[in-house]
Amino acid sequence: MAEFHFTLEPQPSLGRADITIGGNRIAERTDLTIVSIATPQGEEEGLASALLDEWGIAVPDPTRSSRAGEIRALRTAPDQILLIFPHANPDAEASARQKLNGRGYTIDQTDAWIILEVSGPNTLAALERLCPLDVASFSEGGAGRTVMEHMGALVLRLADNQFLLMSASSSARSFLHAVETSYRNVL
């Protein structure tokens, strides 16, 4: 056999879902890269300054995301941060690893998650049917990890009626169904 050629096609978990329900929108974000950074024991300050120096972003509080332009950071564990940012190439983790230079342990988590951006006037009402956290009292940037319809999920408030919802990519279809049902049930 001659040399084998095949171009791998990426397939987003939900095929770039973009759904309008009433005046609300549920859209799969496929432009974001997620890199997880764990803090080496004793490197808390080193990592904090690396984040500031390299990305201009602060270590987020446990219940809030921090932000620098299009980059957001949020906590997934006391010693673990997710960095979320637009990045076209699959080398985000390698470049982050280089920048941190031992001040954080990195791993690419882009494909572990499905990211839905939900927005519209019924968003808070829909989240009441889905999310046990008091997201109505989140200020912009407020974030938390919880469970929605038996699926672990991250919620992050972008604006009054705009949130990012993240959950495991393998159960993406169940998660979309849960979000969609929540909107349909409050219209």
Added chain:
Amino acid sequence: MIIDHPLLGPRDAAEFVYKGDASLIDRPDGLAASADEMHDYVYLRDNPAGEHRELWYHEQGDRSWLVVTRNTLTHEIIRVELARGVARERGRSR
């Protein structure tokens, strides 16, 4: 039930997984411990009617193990601590 997470604030117990008595932190060194000590660690628990220190894992949250001091008669939660800190206080290290 609601567990007042030391970092995240009040969270529904549905986000947590229960393990058991916080004495599970005090694992003896398996090479040094006598068979009786190991047996007691693995199998014996107190079952108090009243305050009980127990381990909860924030599985659908920040994955912290917590030591929750709960009154088993009233369900009142008296104290919630990060288990890692408790373990260090009890002399565990590496």
Added chain:
Amino acid sequence: MNQPNRIDGGLIDRETVLKFQWNERWLTGHPGDTLASALLANGLRLVGRSFKYHRPRGIFTAGSEEPNALVELRKGSAREPNTRATTVELFDGLYATSQNHRGPLEWDVMAVNDLLAPFLSAGFYYKTFMWPKAFWEKLYEPMIRASAGLGRLSGREDPDSYDHGFLHADLLVIGAGPAGLTSALAAARGGARVILADEDFRWGGRLNSESYLLGDRPGADWAMEAASELAAMPNVRLLPRTTVYGAYDHGIYGALERKTDHLPDTGGTPRQVLWRIYSKRALLAAGATERSIAFGNNDRPGIMLAGAVRSYVNRYGVTPGRKVALFTNNEDGLRTASDLSAKGIDVTVLDTREGVHVVHTSGRKALKSITLSDGRTIQADCLAVSGGWSPNVHLTCHHRSRPVWQEEISAFIPGSDLPTGMTVTGAAAGTMTLGAIVRDAHAAGTEIASDFGHRGATGSAPTADDEPFDTKPFWYVQESRARAWVDLQNDVTAKDIRQSHQEGFRSVEHLKRYTTLGMATDQGKTANILGLAIMAEISGRTIPETGTTMFRPPYTPVPIGAFAGRARGKDFRPYRLTPSHDWAAENGADFVEAGLWLRAQWYRLPGEKGWRDSVDREVRTTRSAVGVCDVSTLGKIDIQGRDAADFLNRVYSNAFLKLPVGRVRYGLMLRDDGFAYDDGTSARLSETQFVMTTTTANAVTVFRELEFARQCLWPDLDVHLISTTDAWAQFSVAGPRARILISRIVDGLDVSNEAFPFMACTACTVLGGTPARLFRISFSGELAYEIAVPARYGNSMIQALMAAGKDLGVAPYGTEALGVMRVEKGHVAGNEINGQTTAEMMGLSGMVSQKKDAIGTAMSGREEMARIDGLQLVGFRPVDRSVALTAGAHFLSRGAPEDMAHDEGWMTSVAWSPELGHSIGLGFLKQGRLRHGETIRAFSPVRGQDILVEVCSPHHIDPEGVRQRG
């Protein structure tokens, strides 16, 4: 006029006429009516039959405490039994029928039970059906089943949808009567975040049923204004038609909101929503429930509570009768007479405090006359009864607080040990006059707002009179000879209570269970106090000495459908898909549920008749050419840190400290009790980074235990965990041609046996730059690799592998073929590592290093766990090669009796081996490793099998491992 009992006034919209069906008859009512008020307006008094005796019964109350007027709503699969007519909001097209009768409601043949009453008294179940024993199954049980229950379930799937949700507040106010509205207003004006819930569809509670003035306005008008003010506030959430049914730990309340039950068309949205309300504080303002008096035949249609009569007159513009009598022991009851008189309806007042008692009533299907203790007989079509009011303390008891007796109002009020954060106000707290209720409620709301640090102006309480409320306890008309009913829903009489006492069932909890007093849908809301007052009287104790039964959630019934919510059918739980799922579905895969995962179990080709055809072919293809299996479901944990190797060395029983970078090792995990827990591989990607795999089934719990170990056992080890299971699409590529296939995929990587031997691993790229990981590991026993790419490329990757291997004869294989090959190879899996087995049993004792303290090492050395005559893993093949082995069969020596004493182990896994051409098995056998070649029995009484099997090595093929290392 088609609504003969409709009178002036009321809070209904007379301009709009609603048509509804009752027992197939079309009737009319108005918006604002309940089904009960509309039936009364239409002159219907008989609405149902009682549970046990099938006595004619009418509407007894005007609220959720209704014991009698239970009806079936809607038709077909939407039919809902046991709905209280008094809470059903009337809508156009409502379809309702009466229940618990055979034949028409008016001529129920089961009414014969009433004549058998002497044989059906308290505890009859426990006595009557005891003998003869043979009668139980053939006669008694079918008979009881036929007559048990009230309404009928449709027996079909519920066509309605339900939902659930979460709400948060500083303050939850339960009940929107004068107390609830006043306190909610004060707290919300002050600035607190307030949820106000009421079971009714109209705000105001008793204000809608009474002729009180509040703030110089009719009470109902004041309530509407208060509700409008609250509705306009951004910090207030109003929940009408919502029952707060339970108080749970730490400020969690359960509430059921009936969203569309009152609408002719639901529009497809959920009918009911079950809310979980998180509230720092709660104000219980649930009001009070009126109770009855026991006297002869006090259950006839037309006899109802005095407060309910006022509800029908004042709120619904309906009079329950034209010739009304009032029997009361208190001042409040007298308001019924004055309110009716104001509508021009005469009322005869019979006040126990003046020594007049109702002894007996007549009227076959509805009340016609009443007989008094002085011998008089009065014609009446409605008898209003008031035995005083009992505060609705139910929710205060949900954390085991006991109510306390208060003599002044002859009722139980909330005890002191309330659920944390709960305060009680208004009539629920035993405050029985309107002026005091609103003053207290205003103060309570203001105080709660200030407790939250809010200092906003809360206004002032509305002004109201403190009307007289004098009650003289009176429970039971002793002179009555006819049956005096205590619990209408369960047909419990005063005589039943006497009998319960005589037969020794004297504690209230025994009384309840022996007589059924206070059971079923109404939980005795109108009956309990009466019952225990009579028990107290008989036993010569006071009421507080007699005590009350415990109130538990729910306050009123909650449909099971509401608890299920959306979790129905395929949405019962989430499902997880492998990255190549879509391709598999297009290529003949049948899927099997493995935990939440859907995995391809085999790929059916055209012409293959049964699953075995597909599986055998997949195994043959893999063993002779190359097969590809999506193994992404295995748990994958990224482990990093300076102490990562040390950590693995402590959680695996075998050594990991010196595993070189670029190598994989099979690892065994034990529990601390020494039993085997899980197995998998860990690959060392760098000095500080490993990737661990776990079994699919244990992925979550292993991760949890590893977190426990790093946070609680060795908190200062520098080690970090993150699950990467979903991040990677991972494929096993197995078979003699696997290397050729892999070499076509990877970018410039030497995969020769020398450069990339068995148990090697590396990060690499595939197909022109896509990041990947390659592992040389084998579960099938063949030359095999696992190749991982980011999950988004998974569906494309399997197509690439199929295309690249086409000339090699590649085929995908599913979990069945995977299982067959691992049984052939003798690898242990979940059937063997089942939580009861040890490394020693599985022949893996070499993997338990005694040189280090890993989890489980110490206890695995216990004497009993290493018994020389213990169970050991071996292989089996049938002596008659044409016979299929059975998993679960037990082993017996030839000629041994078939009992547990001679049991020698069991078969854990079986498969049909295409390579060997016969059935093979794995199993645990006593001293099995010494018994290779022996013939024993595999005995399975469950499957009806008793065959001879030959003991052999568990490695049915390639025991030396030549293939996987080649």
